[in-house]
Amino acid sequence: MKKLLLLVAISMASCAPNKITVDLIVQDAHIYTINDTFSKASAFAVKDGKFVAVGTSDEINKKYTSLKTITAGGKTIIPGLIDAHCHFYGLGLNQQIVDLVGTKSYQEVLDRVQEFQSNNPVDFISGRGWDQNDWEVKEFPTKIGLDALFPNTPVALERVDGHAYLVNQKALDMAGITSKTNVSGGEIVKEKGQITGILVDNPMGMIDAVVPKPNRATQIQALKDAERISISYGLTTVNDAGLDRSTIELIDSLQQAGDLSIRVYAMVSNTPENLDYYLNKGIVKTDKLNVRSIKVYGDGALGSRGAALKEPYSDKPGHFGAMVTSVADIQNLVDRIVATDYQMNTHAIGDSANVVVLKAYAEALKGKGDRRWKIEHAQVIAPEDFDYFELGIIPSIQPTHATSDMYWAADRLGKERVKGAYAFKELLKRAGKVALGTDFPVEQVSPFLTFYAAVARMDTDNYPEGGFQMEDALSRREALKGMTIWAAYSNFEENEKGSIEVGKMADFVILNDDIMTVRKNSIPNLTAEQVFIDGIKVN
Structure with a gap:
């Protein structure tokens, strides 16, 4: 009898399909796949850094086995988040200078600079984050206070948006700037013929040269x-909007050595040296780095x-503001870049800058196929100019700019x-897709x-009532797609990331709550409890 039972057991085992061994199984989860139908799943399997199966927990466990299984307990899982426009390297550098974000007066700015220099004495004081629009006196400050405190130590304090220095x-003196200095594409602000210490846009480059x-x-x-x-916020890919060759190569070397896990879509800064190198070299692509775009400043x-x-x-x-890159130079860049495989991503805030860039794009891209050129910010668009986005031009927008600017935007622009x-x-209606980012460190990460x-259009104090x-x-579904699959599409990476689908990179985030159903005013309190890149936990 025992012999018979043993034979039956062997026979049953031989008839059962062998399970496939994978590196990781995640089960009992509430997964938003962000696939074409926005379907949900409860489990997936990961092998060699890729999703190899997505389905129900029963389906995955019947077919796959792993020494590592995460039972998520119904927690929400979304694809790794993509910031479609930020200044990743700049954020890191900012950790080593005076933090002026949130200052409520010029005096508070001076106090923070004094404290920093007292604790971290340096030969050249740098800081970033002040915004006179947050102060009771909403006028640009002057250098008088800095001159009194630091007569012999140079100080350069960058406005929160990165477009003005105090x-x-x-x-x-170090930069050689006097009341007679003239620089196009910006302003050296003066009062009664005297320099105030405020430099807007292109003149800032003269200071950069001596920092x-x-x-x-x-x-x-x-x-x-x-x-x-x-990564602590669930970002697994960042689009850095403007890097030089040396920084790009450093990022690549750190990624190749395993010292940097995050994926970087590197926009090459528009300088002659950078363009000569990358446009001749062509696209640079690894699993972690993608270099195929040029970042240009319109205004x-x-x-x-x-x-x-x-x-x-x-x-x-x-006062009309100013083009940082002249109309003629924009056209020259368009003509040069369109002859290559590179994407052109142009910062355009004002309606004049937007139409200049949009017209140049539209003419150059005729008959050029799927180029996915972007307008970075697309912030103020005249009614007659929205049609340009129907030509395959992608708006790369940063929703928190709306909620940061809403207090004074009507003052600048009129009702x-x-x-x-x-x-x-x-x-979105015109372009069919929008790529969402933060522009950090201009905004929070x-x-x-x-x-x-994007969905509430309010600040974290629930102002204004009803939203701006x-x-x-955007709907929640649209916003989430803008931070995942549409952002990936804008980077030519929709076939490798941006959704939880078979064959794609296993980048995903386990959230503390359901981003699609949590109460609207609780959205800012969402957290990334666990973050995975290539199926490996990185946070």
């Missing part, structure tokens, strides 16, 4: 700091009145013109604030 006299460059150890630490912060920022407008600023008669600003829904601003220009809010 510098002291020592820094001006000490970080050494390699500092650069590496900056990249690691930026990765740590980004400045709205907050510093550097954005180029068709009509004067409502709160500064006769009518502001209706064409931060028009996310209209842009959290992609959950991006999601909240809600006709242009």
Whole structure:
């Protein structure tokens, strides 16, 4: 009898299909796959850094086995989040300078600079994050306070948007800037013929030329700091909007050595040296790095009145802002880049800058196929210019700009013109896709604030009641796609990431709550409990 039972057991085992061994099984989860039908799943299997199966827990466990299984207990899982426009390297460097974000007065700026220099004495003081629009006195500060405190130490304090400096006299002297200096594409602000210390857009380059460059150890630490912060929020890919060749190559070397896990879509900064190298070299692509785009600045920022407008600023008669890159140079760049495989990604804030770039794109891209050129920000669009986005041009937008600017945007633009600003829904309707990012460190790093601003269009104090220009809010599904599959598409990477599907990179995030159903005012409190890149836990 025993012999018979043994034979039956052997026979049953031989008839049962052998399970496939994989590296990781995740089960009992609430998974938003973000596939074409936005379907849900409860489990998936990962092998060699890729999703090899997605389905129910029963389906996965019947076919696969693994020494490592995560039972998620019904937790929500989404694809790894993509920030379609940020300054990743800049975020890391900012960890080593004066943090001026959230200052409520110029005096608080001065106090923070003094404290920093007292604790971290340096030969050249740098800082970033002030915004005069958050102060009771909403005018640009002057260098008088800095000159009094630091007569012999150069100081350069960058505005939150990265489009203006406040510098002291020592820094001006080092840069050779006087009341007679003229630089196109920006402004050296003066009062009664005297330099105030405020430099907007292109003149900032003269200060950059004298700021000490970080050494390699500092650069590496900056990249690691930026990765740590980004991954903690569930970001697995970041689009850095403007990097030089040396930084791109450093990122690549760290990724290849296993010292940097995050994926980087590197937009090459528009300099002659960078363009000569990369446009001749062609696309650079690894599993972690993608170099196939050129970042160009069309104009400045709205907050510093550097954005180029068709009509004067409502709160500064006769002032139109300025093109940082001239119309002729934009056209030359378009002609040069369209002859290569590279994508052109152009910063355009004001309606004048947007139409200049859109017209140049539209003409150059005729008959050129699927090029996916982007407008970075697409912030203020005249009603007659939205049609250009129907030509395959992708709006790369940052929803938190709307909720940061909404307090004063109508002052800059007027009640009518502001209706064409931060028009996310209209842009989506015309383009079919929008790529969402933060523009950090201009804004906070959290992609959950991006999601909240896109769907609620309120600040974290629930202001304004009912939301800001809600006709242009995105749905939750649209916002999540903008942070995953549409962002991947904008990078030519939709076949390798952006959704939880078989064959794609196993980048995913386990959330503390359901991003699609949690109460709207709880969205900013979402957290990334666990983050995986290539199926490996990185946070």
